[in-house]
Amino acid sequence: SSSVTPKSSSSEETKTSSSSGVFDINAPCTYGDVYVEEVDGEKKAYICYEDGWKRYIPKSSSSSVAKSSSSSSARGYVTLPSPLRKDTGLSYGEFTDTRDGIKYATIDIDNKYGPDSVHLAFTVFAQNLKYHEKVTLGAEEQDDDTKVEMYCYNDSIEYCNDWWGGLYQWAEMMALPYECNSKNCAGLIDTDGDGFHQGICPNGWHLLSEREMLAASYASNTDIAIMDRANTIKSEISFSIRGGNNLTGMSLIATGYRLNEEESGKLSVFKDLKEATLFDFPAEFGGSDVETCRGGGVFSNYASLAAGDQKRYGVSVRCVKDY
Secondary structure, X not given: OOOOOOOXXXXXXXXXXXXXXXXXXXXXXXXXXXXXXXEOOEEEEEEEXXXXXXXXXXXXXXXXOOOHHHOHHHOOOOOOOOOOOOOOOOOOEEEEOOOOOOEEEEEEEEOOOOOHHXXXXXXXXXXXXXXXXXXXXXXXXXXXXXXXXXXXXXXXXXXXXXXXXXXXXXXXXXXXXXXXXXXXXXXXXXXXXXXXXXXXXXXXXXXXOHHHHHHHHOOOOXXXXXXXXXXXXXXXXXXXXXXXXXXXXXXXXXXXXXXXXXXXXXXXXXXXXXXXXXXXXXXXXXXXXXXXXXXXXXXXXXXXXXXXXXXXXEEEOOEEEOO
């Protein structure tokens, strides 16, 4: 949680290579580990599931993923088409995270219509962050302060690999010690005083703030009602009740979230896929409630863009380019 340095592959190579130096798919591994090797100029990726290593092949490939498409680890995985707007009038950029090579669509936001108090222009990810050094099961806490941990909905890595992206606890996304989920850590936020908090975002980018989210919601000429503003940042796909028009191009999708509490007598670890997306801001909630941060959510028929959220939930993360 406190480290954002990319994981060295040396330990993985030792663990997954045979004496001949070739990847050993039968080698022991930890759920969520990723191993990439290059043989004769061809890169091959492997992901560790609960029953061992499996070759990962992007869905765009004509080949099939060895065993993984039928594996129980998929847990009801729902394929999602691109939530980005395809019509004219919007132009998406692209940013490559050099830590892991993952490319993200970006969109420029210019709040032309909202109150002056939230008037901003900035570039933001148009899809959810999926950076990690370790995948953690939803029944567990993201309490390993030596690695960046990520949840995948229903403990299915397929969700993280697709548009849905990863889910993070507050301290994790902030790149702060796990203990900050249950104590006030206001003194560790924006320690360099530049107005931004990088957290687990790439260098030169920072975690989406409450003011930036509000500015995005006012970036289109629409009614000031909160649901109308939410619809401008919400993709028209993925939510069970349509209504999103994605006028800004931010393309929020109903990723669901990870809970940390019991419902109806059982632990409901993941909830509300296709119904809601939650997001946290780099700010304490304030007062005596040290286990709550500033956050918000967009639901199929409801929105709250500036409220509070439980730090130990697992929610989606967006990054904004420093300005």
